[in-house]
Amino acid sequence: MNRFMADHMLKRSCEWLRLMGYDISYPECHDDNDILEYCIKNDLILLTRDYEFYKRYNKSIFIDSTDYKDQVREVISMFPPDKNKFFTRCPVCNSELKDVDSKIMGSDYNTVKSNFKMVKYCEKCDKYFWKGSHYKKIEKEINTFMDNI
Numbered sequence: 410m411n412r413f414m415a416d417h418m419l420k421r422s423c424e425w426l427r428l429m430g431y432d433i434s435y436p437e438c439h440d441d442n443d444i445l446e447y448c449i450k451n452d453l454i455l456l457t458r459d460y461e462f463y464k465r466y467n468k469s470i471f472i473d474s475t476d477y478k479d480q481v482r483e484v485i486s487m488f489p490p491d492k493n494k495f496f497t498r499c500p501v502c503n504s505e506l507k508d509v510d511s512k513i514m515g516s517d518y519n520t521v522k523s524n525f526k527m528v529k530y531c532e533k534c535d536k537y538f539w540k541g542s543h544y545k546k547i548e549k550e551i552n553t554f555m556d557n558i
């Protein structure tokens with residue numbers, strides 16, 4: 410399974426790709442040298458909009474599009490997504506989500522009610538995810554990415 414690093418210009422597409430199960434780190438620093446060092450150390454494929462940056466690392470991919478939807482398509486056409494991995498990763502922090510019983514949600518449980526017995530949970534962000542109306546919108550958008558590659 411390939412693991413990636415996205416540069417600062419790819420934040421939005423990075424979040425979408427995480428929703429599709431891609432393991433994508435996002436730099437916490439702004440120093441290109443530190444980002445490259447991290448990529449080399451962790452054997453990450455660098456996704457970048459910066460051509461000069463792209464040329465500095467042999468495991469990098471230059472992302473041509475400025476629109477996040479096209480950026481997502483560029484990546485998924487090169488690295489086909491695994492549908493079983495959809496919604497397994499936190500879009501915010503890239504952690505793997507855990508399946509938990511919705512009863513542990515406390516006050517948020519009222520929002521989810523008993524419609525969703527199992528929900529996904531990100532330990533790092535302390536955030537729950539469930540297949541409500543927001544999820545359906547996300548799923549629809551993912552399908553449009555898939556249809557147009």
Ligand SMILES: [Zn+2]
Pocket residue numbers: 499500501502503504531532533534535536
């Ligand atoms: Zn998270």
